[in-house]
Amino acid sequence: MTTGGATQTRRRGRPRSDRARRAILKAAEELLLAPSGDAVSMDAVAARAGVSKATIYRWWRSKETLTLDALYDEWATASRPRDTGSLRGDLLSLLRPWVELAGRRPYGPVIARLITEARTDPTFAEEYQARFVQPRREAGRAIFARSIERGELPPDTDVEVALDLLYGPLYHRLLHGHASFDDRFARDVVDTALAGILPRRE
Amino acid sequence: MTTGGATQTRRRGRPRSDRARRAILKAAEELLLAPSGDAVSMDAVAARAGVSKATIYRWWRSKETLTLDALYDEWATASRPRDTGSLRGDLLSLLRPWVELAGRRPYGPVIARLITEARTDPTFAEEYQARFVQPRREAGRAIFARSIERGELPPDTDVEVALDLLYGPLYHRLLHGHASFDDRFARDVVDTALAGILPRRE
Amino acid sequence: MTTGGATQTRRRGRPRSDRARRAILKAAEELLLAPSGDAVSMDAVAARAGVSKATIYRWWRSKETLTLDALYDEWATASRPRDTGSLRGDLLSLLRPWVELAGRRPYGPVIARLITEARTDPTFAEEYQARFVQPRREAGRAIFARSIERGELPPDTDVEVALDLLYGPLYHRLLHGHASFDDRFARDVVDTALAGILPRRE
Amino acid sequence: MTTGGATQTRRRGRPRSDRARRAILKAAEELLLAPSGDAVSMDAVAARAGVSKATIYRWWRSKETLTLDALYDEWATASRPRDTGSLRGDLLSLLRPWVELAGRRPYGPVIARLITEARTDPTFAEEYQARFVQPRREAGRAIFARSIERGELPPDTDVEVALDLLYGPLYHRLLHGHASFDDRFARDVVDTALAGILPRRE
DNA sequence: CGGTAATCGAGACGGTACGTCATGTCTTACA
DNA sequence: TGTAAGACATGACGTACCGTCTCGATTACCG
Numbered sequence: 014m015t016t017g018g019a020t021q022t023r024r025r026g027r028p029r030s031d032r033a034r035r036a037i038l039k040a041a042e043e044l045l046l047a048p049s050g051d052a053v054s055m056d057a058v059a060a061r062a063g064v065s066k067a068t069i070y071r072w073w074r075s076k077e078t079l080t081l082d083a084l085y086d087e088w089a090t091a092s093r094p095r096d097t098g099s100l101r102g103d104l105l106s107l108l109r110p111w112v113e114l115a116g117r118r119p120y121g122p123v124i125a126r127l128i129t130e131a132r133t134d135p136t137f138a139e140e141y142q143a144r145f146v147q148p149r150r151e152a153g154r155a156i157f158a159r160s161i162e163r164g165e166l167p168p169d170t171d172v173e174v175a176l177d178l179l180y181g182p183l184y185h186r187l188l189h190g191h192a193s194f195d196d197r198f199a200r201d202v203v204d205t206a207l208a209g210i211l212p213r214r215e
Numbered sequence: 216m217t218t219g220g221a222t223q224t225r226r227r228g229r230p231r232s233d234r235a236r237r238a239i240l241k242a243a244e245e246l247l248l249a250p251s252g253d254a255v256s257m258d259a260v261a262a263r264a265g266v267s268k269a270t271i272y273r274w275w276r277s278k279e280t281l282t283l284d285a286l287y288d289e290w291a292t293a294s295r296p297r298d299t300g301s302l303r304g305d306l307l308s309l310l311r312p313w314v315e316l317a318g319r320r321p322y323g324p325v326i327a328r329l330i331t332e333a334r335t336d337p338t339f340a341e342e343y344q345a346r347f348v349q350p351r352r353e354a355g356r357a358i359f360a361r362s363i364e365r366g367e368l369p370p371d372t373d374v375e376v377a378l379d380l381l382y383g384p385l386y387h388r389l390l391h392g393h394a395s396f397d398d399r400f401a402r403d404v405v406d407t408a409l410a411g412i413l414p415r416r417e
Numbered sequence: 418m419t420t421g422g423a424t425q426t427r428r429r430g431r432p433r434s435d436r437a438r439r440a441i442l443k444a445a446e447e448l449l450l451a452p453s454g455d456a457v458s459m460d461a462v463a464a465r466a467g468v469s470k471a472t473i474y475r476w477w478r479s480k481e482t483l484t485l486d487a488l489y490d491e492w493a494t495a496s497r498p499r500d501t502g503s504l505r506g507d508l509l510s511l512l513r514p515w516v517e518l519a520g521r522r523p524y525g526p527v528i529a530r531l532i533t534e535a536r537t538d539p540t541f542a543e544e545y546q547a548r549f550v551q552p553r554r555e556a557g558r559a560i561f562a563r564s565i566e567r568g569e570l571p572p573d574t575d576v577e578v579a580l581d582l583l584y585g586p587l588y589h590r591l592l593h594g595h596a597s598f599d600d601r602f603a604r605d606v607v608d609t610a611l612a613g614i615l616p617r618r619e
Numbered sequence: 620m621t622t623g624g625a626t627q628t629r630r631r632g633r634p635r636s637d638r639a640r641r642a643i644l645k646a647a648e649e650l651l652l653a654p655s656g657d658a659v660s661m662d663a664v665a666a667r668a669g670v671s672k673a674t675i676y677r678w679w680r681s682k683e684t685l686t687l688d689a690l691y692d693e694w695a696t697a698s699r700p701r702d703t704g705s706l707r708g709d710l711l712s713l714l715r716p717w718v719e720l721a722g723r724r725p726y727g728p729v730i731a732r733l734i735t736e737a738r739t740d741p742t743f744a745e746e747y748q749a750r751f752v753q754p755r756r757e758a759g760r761a762i763f764a765r766s767i768e769r770g771e772l773p774p775d776t777d778v779e780v781a782l783d784l785l786y787g788p789l790y791h792r793l794l795h796g797h798a799s800f801d802d803r804f805a806r807d808v809v810d811t812a813l814a815g816i817l818p819r820r821e
Numbered sequence: 822c823g824g825t826a827a828t829c830g831a832g833a834c835g836g837t838a839c840g841t842c843a844t845g846t847c848t849t850a851c852a
Numbered sequence: 853t854g855t856a857a858g859a860c861a862t863g864a865c866g867t868a869c870c871g872t873c874t875c876g877a878t879t880a881c882c883g
Contacts, residue, residue: 026827027879033829051335054869065830070871100413122334128390129331132324133254138392146393167414173394174384174403175412182376182383188330188390190340191348192375201376209411210377211302212369228858229848235860256838267861272840431852431854456739458843469856474845526738532794533735536728537658542796550797577798578788578807585788586780592734592794594744595752596779605780613815632832633874639834660864671835676866824883834873840865847860852853 029072036062037069041083046118052126053080077130077137084123085144088114094152100160104179104203107152112183112199121187128188150176178206231274238264239271243285248320254328255282279332279339286325287346290316296354302362306381306405309354314385314401323389330390352378380408433476440466441473445487450522456530457484481534481541488527489548492518498556504564504615508583508607511556516587516603525591532592554580571616582610635678642668643675647689652724658732659686683736683743690729691750694720700758706766706817710785710809713758718789718805727793734794756782773818784812 040062044053055076059066073079091114094107115124127145131138157172182202186194242264246255257278261268275281293316296309317326329347333340359374384404388396444466448457459480463470477483495518498511519528531549535542561576586606590598646668650659661682665672679685697720700713721730733751737744763778788808792800 024827025825025881027829027881028827030829030879052869055871056869063830065832066871067831067873068829071828076870119334122331125327125331125334129324129327132327132390132392142393146391150393166412170412171403171407174400174407177384177387177394178380178404178407178412181385181387182379184390185379185383185386188334188386189344189348190334191344191352192379198376198379201373202380205373205376205380205411206408207411207413209407209409209413210368210372210380211409211411213415226858227850227856229860231859232848254838257840258838261861265861267863268840269842269862270860273859278839434855437855456843459845460843463856467856469858470845471847471857472855475854480844526735529731529735529738533728533731536731536794536796546797550795554797575807575811578804578811581788581791581798582784582808582811585791586783587787588791588794589783589787592738592790593752594738595748595756596783602780605777606784609777609780609784609815610812611815613811613813630832631830631876633834635833636874658864661866662864665835669835671837672866673836673868674834677833682865822883825881827878827880829876829878831875831877832873833875834871836870836872837868838870839868842863842865844862845860846862847858849857849859850855851857852855 030068033062033064033068034072037064037072037079038083038086040064041079042086045080045083045123046120075134075137077127077134078140080123080127081140081144084120084127088145090114091149094156096159100156100165101203101207103156103159104153104207105200107149107156108179108183108199108203109196111149112194112196115183115187116194121190124184125188150180153179175206179203182206232270235264235266235270236274239266239274239281240285240288242266243281244288247282247285247325248322277332277336277339279329279336280342282325282329283339283342283346286322286329290347292316293351296358298361302358302367303405303409305358305361306355306409307402309351309358310381310385310401310405311398313351314396314398317385317389318396323392326386327390352382355381377408381405384408434472437466437468437472438476441468441476441483442487442490444468445483446490449484449487449527450524459483479538479541481531481538482544484527484531485544485548488524488531492549494518498560500563504560504569505607505611507560507563508557508611509604511553511560512583512587512603512607513600515553516598516600519587519591520598525594528588529592554584557583570614574614579610579614582614583607586610636674639668639670639674640678643670643678643685644689644692646670647685648692651686651689651729652726661685681736681740681743683733683740684746686729686733687746687750690726690733694751696720697755700762702765706762706771707809707813709762709765710759710813711806713755713762714785714789714805714809715802717755718800718802721789721793722800727796730790731794756786759785772816776816781812781816784816785809788812 037058040058041053044057044061053076055066055069058064058079059069062069069079073082092106092110094103097103097106127141131141153176154172157166157170157175160166161168161170179202183194183199186192186198192198239260242260243255246259246263255278257268257271260266260281261271264271271281275284294308294312296305299305299308329343333343355378356374359368359372359377362368363370363372381404385396385401388394388400394400441462444462445457448461448465457480459470459473462468462483463473466473473483477486496510496514498507501507501510531545535545557580558576561570561574561579564570565572565574583606587598587603590596590602596602643664646664647659650663650667659682661672661675664670664685665675668675675685679688698712698716700709703709703712733747737747759782760778763772763776763781766772767774767776785808789800789805792798792804798804
């Protein structure tokens with residue numbers, strides 16, 4: 014992991030400056046989401062953080078890895094989904110906070126950049142998946158598993174397709190920006206995906 | 216328009232070299248989809264096309280605009296959807312050729328790059344939408360309109376959400392590459408979106 | 418010669434447009450001596466003359482050749498030296514009009530450019546010499562020859578050195594611009610150089 | 620100053636690579652005086668020096684400024700004039716080494732290029748004057764001052780004109796190349812000019 | 822308390838691509 | 853055939869980032 018976690022055995026030498034680490038992440042995040050929208054440059058991040066480029070590259074392999082961390086700082090706070098007892102409730106508790114978070118600021122371009130890089134560099138792709146995609150997808154899988162256990166869904170439900178039917182539309186609007194990306198849309202997606210577009214025959 | 220359309224009244228000077236235009240588009244397309252995946256460089260396109268950079272910049276404002284045209288050359292051939300008489304049939308005839316085309320080569324990274332640029336440069340966003348997104352979306356709208364006319368769907372159906380429920384999952388896999396992007400998935404998406412994830416009560 | 422002289426035998430086809438020729442020379446001359454001082458570009462000359470670049474290149478091999486002609490248009494008017502009966506008078510009648518002409522406008526940079534080109538391209542060097550240097554030098558030689566014939570100067574006078582002693586200082590100030598380039602300087606040069614060239618009376 | 624002088628107080632960051640600096644100057648000088656005579660290109664200098672273009676532009680504002688330094692590297696070695704006790708001796712000790720140096724290689728076109736640039740860009744003109752013109756001219760002024768002090772020359776001698784009478788012919792041949800530029804010519808110029816400058820014995 | 826070692830700031834470096842510009846050639850349609 | 857329009861290949865320009873590097877200065881620990 015880039016950011017480093019527990020300080021395993023206490024290393025020799027000067028310890029890492031946490032002030033620098035935080036300044037870098039803050040600067041990166043501010044530049045990423047700047048209204049101007051122009052791409053972040055490492056020189057700019059270094060300058061704004063009052064830090065040397067070498068320090069950044071000591072802890073982050075690339076601009077994209079830094080972007081990942083800068084974003085993750087905020088996104089990790091997305092609330093964990095609750096067990097509401099129903100599939101619909103669980104999914105709403107999974108997706109609505111995520112949509113609220115993703116819509117709060119212009120994340121679209123940033124995510125697009127991350128995806129671009131992920132499709133170019135397989136190593137980065139792994140990090141991206143591990144941090145941004147799989148955790149939420151795994152949470153979704155757990156929800157569907159509970160629903161199947163409850164007998165709400167048949168055991169042969171194709172969960173992967175179901176997840177794409179939920180996350181796909183959300184990412185679609187987040188990235189393309191062709192229509193509103195809000196709580197209402199999140200609810201519409203959940204409801205329509207669960208019930209289907211065609212009306213039920215009574 | 217960059218590609219130029221009908222030759223209105225025959226201009227005065229030396230006419231545009233169609234040989235150069237085709238060579239540029241071909242070179243761009245080949246480099247875009249090169250297995251190496253490294254980004255296209257304008258110098259590389261110029262060199263491969265046996266053309267000067269100035270000539271490229273005379274006709275395309277930016278690398279992304281060129282990318283758009285290069286891709287469009289292939290994608291414009293995607294077959295028009297047929298009127299099959301049923302919503303499901305129409306949608307399948309809309310989406311399956313598109314999936315077949317998009318999956319034939321590694322378009323994911325390319326599309327990701329276009330989206331990134333679109334979210335950065337509003338002028339480019341318009342071109343991208345007009346060429347790649349709206350035409351297919353419009354075709355989808357026509358399909359839903361026919362279906363409503365036939366009484367298959369209620370008139371208050373939210374078509375925009377429905378379209379996102381169809382295109383969203385497809386783009387999701389195309390861009391993220393987390394699962395297979397194929398004809399089977401296209402059919403699953405259509406069927407599940409139309410019928411819903413939850414089982415019908417009989 | 419580039420400009421062409423008498424139309425020998427009446428050529429076939431459309432005759433050369435004299436209007437275009439004059440417009441080109443005028444445009445070139447105006448741009449060359451523009452206060453901005455930025456270099457002339459052939460596109461700019463063509464645009465200002467309302468002429469196509471091809472037309473320029475049909476009649477002038479290069480930008481420098483055109484510059485030569487554009488300048489020559491003005492400089493050819495420099496009055497012929499008169500036979501005043503004395504070496505000093507002859508030289509003053511040779512150099513003072515030339516200095517007056519060369520100082521009237523910012524010719525320094527232009528001449529510098531011509532010299533640069535002449536030292537690079539031997540073909541151009543010949544044209545430059547033939548048009549700008551040798552005629553005046555030849556006039557100088559004639560003056561010295563008359564002076565020797567009159568017995569004013571000994572027959573073994575090194576005329577080439579003498580000419581450089583006269584033209585050298587003038588070109589020096591014209592090109593370097595480190596001190597005033599005016600009629601007074603011309604007279605000073607003639608008087609001082611002459612004092613050294615003329616034999617001492619014993 | 621671009622070349623840098625004494626290392627004042629030891630700067631913070633990575634120190635300038637002297638290896639790169641020398642390689643750049645050497646490459647520039649080699650290309651400037653290449654027999655081919657084709658103009659130097661910054662790309663060529665960078666390639667030959669094994670250096671990036673950015674590094675060149677970090678230290679030199681323009682191609683001409685670099686040329687100045689590259690040339691100066693060699694020309695700064697021109698011997699200081701000695702006090703020989705006579706005006707003639709002093710001037711010969713000033714001019715002959717300069718002529719020897721300037722004639723050793725094809726400097727004509729290079730100097731012409733510098734002059735052209737100096738007459739276009741006033742900022743560069745100052746640098747050019749300060750480095751190439753004024754030092755030698757100042758040395759000349761000192762020589763004349765000593766001569767006046769000795770009573771060899773009258774106090775109202777126009778030193779500036781005298782200097783132009785000496786340097787003018789030399790530059791004239793150096794730039795125009797119309798006649799031999801050698802030690803003999805230097806002596807001829809000094810002798811002829813001096814005869815005009817020195818007062819007549821009555 | 823002095824040595825060892827990893828960190829930090831500053832910033833220069835080689836490299837790659839950018840998008841622009843000027844040169845001189847060329848290919849049309851029109852005169 | 854000459855000309856206006858203007859596209860073309862060539863190649864240099866100067867700039868912007870990238871990620872690496874080399875300094876001197878700092879800050880811990882460990883002996």
